[in-house]
Amino acid sequence: QVQLQESGPGLVKPSETLSLSCTVSGDSIGASFNYWNWVRQSPGKGLEWIGSISYGGITKDNPSLSGRVTVSSDTSKNQFSLRLTSVTAADTAIYYCARVSSNGGFDFWGQGTLVTVSS
Amino acid sequence: DIQMTQSPPTLSASVGDRVTITCRASRAIAVWVAWYQQRPGKAPKFLIYKASTLESGVPSRFSGSGAGTDFNLTISSLQPEDFATYYCQQYNSYPRTFGQGTKVEV
Numbered sequence: 618q619v620q621l622q623e624s625g626p627g628l629v630k631p632s633e634t635l636s637l638s639c640t641v642s643g644d645s646i647g648a649s650f651n652y653w654n655w656v657r658q659s660p661g662k663g664l665e666w667i668g669s670i671s672y673g674g675i676t677k678d679n680p681s682l683s684g685r686v687t688v689s690s691d692t693s694k695n696q697f698s699l700r701l702t703s704v705t706a707a708d709t710a711i712y713y714c715a716r717v718s719s720n721g722g723f724d725f726w727g728q729g730t731l732v733t734v735s736s
Numbered sequence: 737d738i739q740m741t742q743s744p745p746t747l748s749a750s751v752g753d754r755v756t757i758t759c760r761a762s763r764a765i766a767v768w769v770a771w772y773q774q775r776p777g778k779a780p781k782f783l784i785y786k787a788s789t790l791e792s793g794v795p796s797r798f799s800g801s802g803a804g805t806d807f808n809l810t811i812s813s814l815q816p817e818d819f820a821t822y823y824c825q826q827y828n829s830y831p832r833t834f835g836q837g838t839k840v841e842v
Contacts, residue, residue: 654832664837720791722782722785723782723825726782
């Protein structure tokens with residue numbers, strides 16, 4: 618069974634960088650034809666796709682985040698990561714990591730981690 | 737970006753009811769739509785892909801339909817565990833986008 622687990626600080630100061638990691642078990646991020654994603658959900662709001670990295674290391678991100686996003690991977694640890702720079706209160710959200718497989722949907726999700734941006 | 741518009745935002749129903757949620761894309765996306773269920777405090781759960789294909793393990797009372805710009809999620813006989821929020825999502829193009837959600841409540 619594929620499992621994903623987010624980790625990282627729960628509190629980030631305004632203007633600083635949010636950094637999260639996602640550890641994957643039950644699948645190999647570098648060896649399967651899957652895409653590894655970050656999705657967030659602001660309190661009481663809907664879902665927003667942030668960005669992704671492919672098995673081959675190709676990344677994509679949401680233009681609505683104005684180039685502040687970096688998604689990277691470490692195949693030796695079977696982890697992928699998110700960096701979001703210059704955060705504001707609007708970046709306060711639950712951050713999920715999720716897998717996209719050949720069927721195109723987000724089929725496995727982490728449990729989510731709440732990140733609050735506040736001084 | 738492709739906008740996904742769901743209706744209604746909230747749906748009041750009872751156990752045993754047949755319910756249908758609609759999702760409209762801002763431009764044609766063939767069948768590249770997925771549906772998710774989210775219970776409070778939990779991550780979304782993957783239900784349907786390619787507009788109408790049920791993910792393994794999802795009860796057969798769930799079904800999806802549509803193509804082009806208009807898509808539906810139907811629950812044939814609502815069960816107590818189905819009271820949740822449902823989201824559609826397009827994967828025709830980047831950025832991936834979600835509908836704003838439909839809350840199914842008692």
